[in-house]
Amino acid sequence: MSKRGGTTPNRFLPPKESSLFKELLSLYETKQLKKGLKTADQILKKYPEHGETLCMKGLVLVHMGRREEGIELVRKGIRMDLASHIVWHVFGLIQKGEKKYEEALKSYTQALRFDKENMNLLRDVAQLQTQLRLYDGLVETRYMLLRLRPTARQNWIALAVAYHLSGNLAEAKKVLVEYEKTLKNVPHYDVEHSEMLLYHVRVLEELEQHSEALALLDVSAKDRAIVDKTAIMEVRARLLSKLESDEAEHAWKVLIEHNPECYDYYKGYLSNQGLNIDENPAEALAILREFSTQFPKANVPRRLSLSLASGEEFQALAEPYVLSALKKGIPSLFVDVKSLYTDPAKLKSFEDIAESIHKDTSPDTSVASSSVSTEPTTYLWSLYFLAQHYSYLSQYAKALELLDLALAHTPTLPELYTCRARTLKRAGDFHGASRAMEDARLLDGQDRFLNTKSAKYRMRAGLIDEASALLGLFTKKDAPSPGADLEEMQSLFYLLEEGDAHRRAGRLNLALKKYAAVQRVFDDYEDDQYDFHGYSLRKFTVNIYLNVLDWEDHLRSHPSYIKAALAASRIYVDIFDDPKLASGHVDGDATDAEKKAKKKAKKAQKEKEDAAKKAAAPATSTNEDKGLDVPYKDDDPDGMKLLSAPEPLELAWKLLQPLTTLAQDNIEVLIAIYDVAIRRRKYLQAARALARARALDSEYPDLHVRIVHARHFVSVLPEPMPPPVGPIFIETLGKILSEDVSLETYNSQFLQNHSTSAQAIFAAAQTSRVLGAPLQEVEDLIFTTLRDEVRLDVKTALEISSFLKKIKSPRVNELHQALDAKFTLSTAFKTPDELAKLREWVLTTSSNSSSERTGNGAAPMENEAELGKETGESV
Template identity: 85%
Template sequence: MSKKAVAPKESNRYLSSKESTLFKELLSLYEAKQLKKGLKTADQILKKHPEHGETLCMKGLVLVHMGRREEGVELVRKGIRMDLTSHIVWHVFGLIQKGEKKYEDALKSYTQALRFDKDNMNLLRDVAQLQTQLRVYDGLVETRHTLLRLRPTARQNWIALAVAYHLSGHLAEAKKVLAEYEKTLKNVPHYDVEHSETLLYHVRVLEELEQHSEALALLDVSAKDRTIVDKTAIMEIRARLLLKLKSDEAEHAWKVLVEHNPECYDYYKGYMLNQGLSLDENPAEALAILHEFSIQFPKANVPRRLSLSLASGEEFQTLAQAYLLSGLTKGIPSLFVDVKSLYTDTTKLKSLQDIAESIRKDTTPDPSVASSSVSTEPTTYLWVLYFLAQHYSYLSEYLKALELLELAIAHTPTLPELYTCKARTLKRAGDFFGASRAMEDARLLDGQDRFLNTKSAKYRMRAGFIDEASALLGLFTKKDAPSPGADLEEMQSLFYLLEEGDAHRRAGRLNLALKKYAAVQRVFDDYEDDQYDFHGYSLRKFTINIYLNVLNWEDHLRSHPSYIKAAIAASRIFVNVFDNPKIASGNIDGGATDAEKKAKKKAKKAQKEKEDAAKKAASATAPTSTNEDKGLDVPYKDDDPDGIKLLSSPELLELAAKLLQPLTTLAQSNIEVWIAIYDVAIRRDKHLQAAQALTHARTLDPEYPDLHVRVVHARHFVSTLPEPIPSPSGPVFIETIQKMLPEEVSPETFNSQYLQNHSTSGKAILATAQASCALGASLQEMEDLIFTVLRDEVQLDIKTALEISSFLKELKSSRLDELHQAFDVRFTVSTAFKTSDELTKLREWALTTKANDSKSSDNGVDAPVENEAELGKDA
């Protein structure tokens, strides 16, 4: 009876002799990527056995490789239903899911396949890779044990098991596996790189186990036997181990490293540490050692630079004089960047400024003087002007910096660094149009320099010239690409995605801004997916130490500044649209006129024609192949090119929370992250998460202006709820708020107290106004509060001024023009607060070059006077 019950399943599993041979041929054809023949073979089997699950799955897999994904996936699902106990159908389904980046589902399918074929090597290797990708390390150890049991003669399996133990935190077990592995080796040749890497990994495991003596013994024996071939690694590890063992040989080992590379900071720090010296606590002793190294290595820069960090008083003055003069004489463009970290000490800052000014005075060309008082190169004067310009620009003394740059440009008008510094200074001062033009002047000095091209495009985006920036970038992108932006996105250019996203956000095109921020997230997803192939490759090639470093880097991937910036910017847009859905509808039509809409439609059509032509040209030149194979990986398809669906999504807050979630562990010291997390959590009614975000932000900076706004918002939020927040989150949330804003203090009083304590901070005044807005204050009250930033004692930078302007614009204040006029007087170099007519002229002027200006002057056409030099004179 039971045999009759399983008879249909068995008939679906087993094939006749002829079809069984064809099925083996099908597997071979698939492995050889002969997909068309494989498809015919599958059809032959299915004619006689139309419900054979394994053949259906293999046919589906072949179709997916041929680009017929939907049809193929459907066949695979059908094949699984026909034979649930076949390892082949589950293996195929796992391959499909892996191609769709559904790693958790793929691991489940592979695990299911292993139930029916426990010793399948291919399955076990794939499972191990998926477990590593998903960081399922305990399962990985078990899988690697099975692989080693099945193939104990394969060296890779021994190392893979040791790595699995290492990743799971069982270092002692990893040590045992490596020791057993090394016993199996015979007649290992000298200079075998794979064996060398394995021994270095063994030493690493011993060092992490703090078995330093054993690690040193292994290292010394291996170095003597020439089985470790990386000499630098031997010296570094040996010095580190001797330091930990407090050996008398450690000093010599670190000195050898310094002699090996006298420009490595870590070697000097290791030498000092071995001497028991701290650069902070024992500056005098450390300076004496660095002085000896400076004499021993007169061309080395590092000991002289470290000495500047440790020295003080007259000694610093003497060392800094020699250091700056040497750098300026050699013409080192990065000299200011090198010494900028010393500016945290105001005394050293003043000394460096006095030294540079003294060198400038001594090197100024003067025809009345027969010879200079200082024996220097003729270019020293140029580089000291460049240094001082960067110095004053950093100190926000923009007019002085621009004056020095004009002198330098008059001296040497062909040095691009002068124009890039001018652009940076103007950008900091708020003149984005002048900055864009200055950077374009730098680019024109060397049209083949990709760096200058990139910089010019970046500054044009900051000035709002997105199309012009795209045209510049197109000079270095693929000519057959649909657009320069598409090529840069394909090349994962983070700077481009962020800058264009910010440009669209400033222009109010939130949908397009979101598209760029989403593209940044996609780049990091790709980084994460790209590691998959290395789980097998690195073990095959025995590059174990680098592989472990890569895994650690991948674990902290989203701590990258670009991801943090994109995640925060995108979450703010999502929150704004959630609070005011009209923003989304306004972005969909963009408030455009009929003529603008018609022009946009025409441009879109032209772009589509261009893309179609590019695709046609690419297909015409592409090499033909009889074995068509489009791969298992699902290509990214953009069905929302304008970001309309993204902006109109019903799950805005969920999208924002997903972006911010990795940052809760990877960017814990970034207060802006916690502010963004609170904004999203409070709107999702995740009150515990909102309380945690406020608490963490408060530990970082209790007086942070944006945190003040959120505390007031949280208190107001609780007071306006129709019903209390249920337990357990409600009491915890209320208790957290009461710790920051006691119940007996009203939000209005708390807000005014904050203003009194920070009355000279422009950012704090803005925060107080924003908090008043959350409390429902009148427009006049908020306007009066905002205008207090114009007092002389208030510290106000251009960035805060722009934020204040945006806030007043959101309030639809009639006093916005009045504020802009006041800001225009205060920020003399800035063009951000000009009238619309002035801005129109400035846009036209910013898109011209010096050559065009001279032609215009010859034709009697006046260039706009709102350039940085004229602004400085008017001020």
């Protein structure tokens, strides 16, 4: 090691500079960054190669916002003193701030080699090991912390949790028992001690030592050591049931009396009685009837009874349930009972009940029924329920007719307009839906929910800038843009809706930008747990902490992440198949109106991004602490780097990889995994995805396309697949589809078996395209979806339209004309000129006129001069 002045080693400083270095550490801890920087410079003036001081100066500079300069100093300091725990600790802090947890753990481990009993280092290592789910190493680290400081209560609990996470519950129990022996004079109602005891009971329960767990719970409750009385009742009832005790029934009854609106308590009671809801519906129904009598105001037992009853008994229970909700004016009644619609008999019963109430309460009824309230609100809510009912059944004209009656009765109820908007959206009139939702918003301009819904519907109509303006009414006024504020607030609905809107408009770069933002939100969720690894143990909130860890482990099974991952992966697959898409010039065949609209949108987007850049310019002051965490820097404002990434399939796989374990039962995910894997030449992944998807639903239309694609892919390979992967892939494929069956025959048989399904016909057409069929044959097959006997909906029709555009079919306009005639309420298949006029009509300000509230929600297309005005026609 080099010397200073012939006597001073590289690491060791004279007393004066050593004192300054200690002062530097203290100044850093208290965030006195300017003084710390001056102190570091004092030391480096005499000893410019002192590694620890260089690293500390670099750390201070990072906190002051001079990140690049600071990191360079840290790296230099490490080179000067590789055997110092301080330099490795500092480097670990820098890496942790960059979210490089694996590298940070390596740096901390290196630091521990030179200072094995440093408490701060050990605590940081434990947090990183928990973040990375390295539980075996976590046990060792927590054991070391406990050995060094056995008087710290949190070290005992932390070790027990480490054993618990590693799956060694027996050792966790031992640690807790030993910890409790050290306790003396614990006061009553100590919340931290209460949480620890509940955790001890949890460990015993998971060990299936139910008698011991119940004894500990009862003693702790009697001694007033456990504070949470509800938790005591819940755990006690659960333990008594597992012990098959006679007291269990009473324990569950006490819970139901405590909260008669909790579904879990009723299910626990029924389970304790040995009743399976599916196998013993009659007995369970009798018990629920008793609870309904005992708690007449409770809704849960009556609702559970509806799930179990059938036939005349269901009718007798459903009628008072629906009538009571309509009398009270409960808007969520349909949402409450919708899950029962899977039974056609119950669906028909609800329809008959609601129609009967509607008829009996109608103002036109000469003699009102004595059994039904004559309150006008009952009539109104019956209309609302029936409109939702018929909208759900795709009887859109009837639903809109009922909504017209309701609006004539009460034109100031926002729920009626939101229901109209939802119905028009389902019918394919996205512009009319947007206008209806805006009518709802205008009834209460201070309602954030209505504002959000109106913006959402505008995006679905392609009005992205107008939607952003609406959202700006409730976002920060000093934000660069409403979108920037919503992204900062991690608004998943906004990111997904705008991403989908850009994708539908062909702006794949901006769509990828939003989907990538969704991915960052989930990355932030994952990173946010880091601080809780230490905080939760300090505060003894162990039970909820373990629940959070479990939630984090399944984080990316969230529907929003799945939707974003699927949409982005499909774009990447399309880019791989057609690299021209990566240039961003995807509108070569667009009409003049479409090109003009895209140009205008691009200009507006650029203005928005310029404003965002200007507002987000970094401050020049270095006085404030910028922190170690690296702020997100957007170096791709228009998403073109994402679009033109050199390896799109790798980006797609990065999104889909978490879903291979978290969404194994989602057939769309499995198909997306196949699409990416087969193009990456990962044949085993592709085979597993196909086999799993077939086990879930062998007749799924998109799966049919992939099965044929896999067989065709193998047949056109220039060389056989190498062993052992090739034979396994071919064997798996042979189990799915026998090699004796020709692909053309297989496709024809699939089409014959599903001749009335539009999705199946579309899948057969896609399959024909894969097999190299002529364009005309594919087009003719697609046009058979227009036959009367085929079940075609707007969503499938839009997918078919996109497919024809993708294969550059000259019959797109012909298809649109036919679809426009077939879906009379839809505006999705209008010409670009008609859509431009619809856009103007949606944005007109005269949205509160009485004619709008009795119109059909869509601008009449027969007379283009009248676009922008409502006609008052009834549906």
